Amino acid sequence: MNWDDLRIIAAVRDEGTYAGASARLRIDETTVGRRLSRIERALGLRLFEAADGVRKPTRQCEAVLAHVEAMAAHAAEIGRVGESLAGPVGRLRIASTNTVAEAVLSPRASDFLRANPGLTLQFLTSSENVKFSRWEADLAIRLRKPDKGDFAISRLGDVKLYYVEPVATEGEPMLCAYPDELGAIPEMQFLRTKTARARCVTDNVRVIRNLIRAHRAAGVLPEYVCADLLGDRRLRATLLQRRRDAWLLVQNHLKRDAATRLTIAWIRDCFRDIAQG
Known part of the structure; x- marks a missing residue:
């Protein structure tokens, strides 16, 4: 060939x-x-x-x-054999939602990259799932268990969810919900128990957070996005019984690659940090 x-x-x-x-x-x-x-x-x-x-x-x-x-x-x-870089060398594409990249991975990426000068991380952020069969990413983080495929799947942990609403407001607070295609997630299952009609529909968690922070809206947020809102006395936060699972997908041929294994360990540490926090 x-x-x-x-x-x-x-x-x-x-x-x-x-x-x-x-x-x-x-x-x-x-x-x-x-x-x-x-x-x-x-x-x-x-x-x-x-x-x-x-x-x-x-x-x-x-x-x-x-x-x-x-x-x-x-x-x-x-x-890159001739490059004088300590440790594993490689460029890895990590696909995730915008919020996971912004709130979970990027705050911890600087120390990781400084400690591993041979590594380069490319963050692919989207609300759409990458197609592993088309090699659009090397690793992916999903907040729903994916269907089986030609890649390795492992559970990263779970994420606490809070229903956050204003303590005092005129009438019912404006309810924020997620699109119908996300109807199976715990957030939407909880919101269906509310009688109020959803006035804001979006798959962008940051948008919902900003509306809630204005003390006129209510919605369900993951803990790593709303941690600073939990101490706001003008808001009431209720911990949901159900949590969101986080899953890691890895291309099969990379499972034994040194750079990939190092990056997988770092991603697991990132989710361990938010679980302990």
Whole structure:
């Protein structure tokens, strides 16, 4: 197998078209198609299917890409062998919600990176779950147990939840809720017990927190976001019986990687800190 040819497979997968892969790799589009055909003949399988103008990888192609990505990671490590950095070396992409990145990980990231100069962390923040099958991240933190997949899943712990409401307000406080697609989470199950109609709907925890902090709204928040509100005498905080589980997803081929193992330990420490706090 020619490494340059294998890189083309990943480029077509990422860009979705031969033209996109051609622009990314700066080679002729016909060369992209010719090299892919050569690999397909050598392997005896079809790598991509055309659907709605997009090249989508076949199941066999996904298996090939798993090895290609591992090779790419090793190639990057080879390029850093000569670097005089102590400890593990690597660049890891961590996917999580905005709030987890802001309130749990980033406050503790500075000390971790200072202690490990060979590591680089890329935070991918979104309310949407990354697709591990598309290699969009190396590790991911989710606040709902994911379906089984081709990755390692482990529980990080649980998060305390508080219903926070103003002590005194004219009439019912404005209720803040999460979108219907999050109806299964403990926060929404609790809010359904309230008679008031939700006046603010968002998946952004910070938005809810800001409304509650103005002493005119009520909603459910994780402890690591509302810890400073618990001492506010103008607010009443009720600890919910149910908690949110936090889960860690890791690409299988990285489970024994030194940099990944170090980062996993750090993420676990971050969640241990908020549980103890």
